[in-house]
Amino acid sequence: xxxxxxxxxxxxxxxxxxxxxxxxxxxxxxxxxxxxxxxxxxxxxxxxxxxxxxxxxxxxxxxxxxxxxxxxxxxxxxxxxxxxxxxxxxxxxxxxxxxxxxxxxxxxxxxxxxxxxxxxxxxxxxxxxxxxxxxxxxxxxxxxxxxxxxxxxxxxxxxxxxxxxxxxxxxxxxxxxxxxxxxxxxxxxxxxxxxxxxxxxxxxxxxxxxxxxxxxxxxxxx
Numbered sequence: 121x122x123x124x125x126x127x128x129x130x131x132x133x134x135x136x137x138x139x140x141x142x143x144x145x146x147x148x149x150x151x152x153x154x155x156x157x158x159x160x161x162x163x164x165x166x167x168x169x170x171x172x173x174x175x176x177x178x179x180x181x182x183x184x185x186x187x188x189x190x191x192x193x194x195x196x197x198x199x200x201x202x203x204x205x206x207x208x209x210x211x212x213x214x215x216x217x218x219x220x221x222x223x224x225x226x227x228x229x230x231x232x233x234x235x236x237x238x239x240x241x242x243x244x245x246x247x248x249x250x251x252x253x254x255x256x257x258x259x260x261x262x263x264x265x266x267x268x269x270x271x272x273x274x275x276x277x278x279x280x281x282x283x284x285x286x287x288x289x290x291x292x293x294x295x296x297x298x299x300x301x302x303x304x305x306x307x308x309x310x311x312x313x314x315x316x317x318x319x320x321x322x323x324x325x326x327x328x329x330x331x332x333x334x335x336x337x338x339x340x341x342x
Contacts, residue, residue, distance in 0.1 A: 129154075130147065130155075130157070130158035130161070130209055131147050131148055131152075131154055131155055131158060132147075133145050133146060133147045133158070133162075133206060134146045135203075137195060137199075138185070140190050141187055141188055141189070142185060142186060142188070143185070143186045143198055143199065143202065144183055144185050144186075145162060145183060145184045145185075145206070146182065146183040147159055147183060149182070150182070151181050151182055151256075151268075151269070151295075151296075155182040156181055156182060156254075156256050156268075158182075158209065159179050159180065159181065159182055159184050159257075159332075160179060160332045160333045161209055161210065162179075162184050162205065162206070162209060163177055163179035163184050163332070165205055166205065171186070171188075171193075171198065171201045171202075171205075172193060173189050173192035173193025173197070173198065174186050174187070174198070175187050175188060175189055179257060179332055180257055181256055181257045181266065186198065216254075216333050216334050216335050217330075217331070217335070218252075218334070218337070219330065219335070219336050219337070220336075220337050220338075220339055221300070221315055221317045221338055221339070222315060222316070222317070222339055222341035222342070223291050223313040223314070223315045223338050223340065223341055224314050224315070224340075224341045225241070225245050225291075225312060225313040225340060226313060226314070227290070227291065227310070227311040227312040227313045229293075229310035229311045229312060230244070230311075230313065233293055233310040233312060236276055237273065245340065247273070247274055248270070248274065248293070248298070248312075248338065249337070249340065252335050252336060252337045253267040253268055253269070253270070253336045253337075253338070254267065254269075254333060254334070254335060254336070255267055255330050255331060255332050255333060255334040255335075255336060256268050256269070256297065256332065257332050258319070258328050258331070258332060261301070261302070261303055261305050262302055262303050262320050262322070263301075263302025263303065263318070263319040263327070263328055264299065264300070264302060264303075264305070264319075265299060265300050265319050265328075265330050266299050267297060267299065267300070268296055268297035269296045269297065270297065270298070274296065276293065276294060276295075277294065277295065278294040278295060278308040278310075279294075279308045281308070282306055282308040283307055283308075284306050285304050285306055286301060286304065286305065286306075286307050286311055287301070287304050287314070288301055288302055288303050288304055288318065288320075289301065289302075289314050289315050289318065290307070290311055290314055291311070291312055291313040291314060291338075292307055292311060292312070293309060293310045293312045294308075294309040294310055298312075298338065300315060300317065300319060302318055302319045302320035302328075315341070316341075
């Protein structure tokens with residue numbers, strides 16, 4: 121059952137049991153702005169007012185995974201509580217932090233990505249930085265962050281080949297999103313630049329600085 125606020129209506133979710141101790145609440149099978157906002161709002165609400173028996177909440181781009189203790193809560197109880205929360209689901213109540221992240225746009229794929237979009241590198245950088253982006257999700261690798269969504273004119277598929285490793289701080293571009301790596305990792309995204317900003321601080325709690333729903337503005341590094 122989908123919930124709404126006065127200004128936003130979320131898509132109808134699907135509740136999927138996973139084994140005997142997890143539920144996946146999925147708001148879509150493809151990434152859309154509304155599905156992502158719904159996943160962020162639900163994760164925020166479940167964190168703000170915990171469900172008894174739930175031991176972990178893991179939001180993704182369009183879904184939220186809940187792990188619960190089967191000795192403390194039954195599947196029917198978790199499902200019932202989720203339906204109640206979804207009925208009243210509203211826009212994320214958490215105040216979004218705003219960040220400005222300087223980028224050196226000198227990535228090996230910058231010119232190719234710009235050309236594929238019918239732009240010069242300079243025009244691409246201007247368009248890329250023109251509007252703030254939301255943090256859609258974190259994960260996949262420690263500190264890895266997805267930001268989006270770019271308008272249709274800035275949507276480009278991933279590369280057909282995968283680089284075996286890119287360094288921490290690489291700024292990646294694909295599928296209407298910009299991503300930032302926090303560790304060395306392989307990628308099939310277009311590498312358009314690099315940043316000194318690090319989203320992974322393993323000795324701190326939480327270990328990531330950015331959170332889903334935060335607002336990012338990219339700028340050319342001085």
